[in-house]
């Protein structure tokens with residue numbers, strides 16, 4: 001009896017071990033969003049990975065507008081990379097109301113790691 005019980009336990013331990021090994025693949029992040037022509041895309045993580053939000057207008061306060069990525073996480077103080085596929089220039093600011101420190105992007109530009117990681121609170125799109 002003891003031997004059989006040991007065998008079952010070993011199998012369970014092996015299954016648990018395999019499950020743990022398989023977990024990273026099973027929970028792998030979905031493919032990063034491909035920013036389409038005409039879109040201004042902000043990403044939660046660097047290198048255009050993580051969840052995404054498409055900026056369609058000027059946004060003076062991410063927090064009060066309760067803006068969030070497609071995965072539900074808040075936009076406030078979390079943007080890490082940007083793709084600007086629009087013909088407009090863009091100014092990101094670390095405070096609401098376009099205050100604080102700023103980072104500017106020209107038309108059709110991108111940055112894999114923004115200057116103020118996880119600090120942006122507002123964004124202004126403007127003709128340039």
Ligand SMILES: [Ca+2]
Pocket residue numbers: 043044045046077078079080117118
């Ligand atoms: Ca981030």
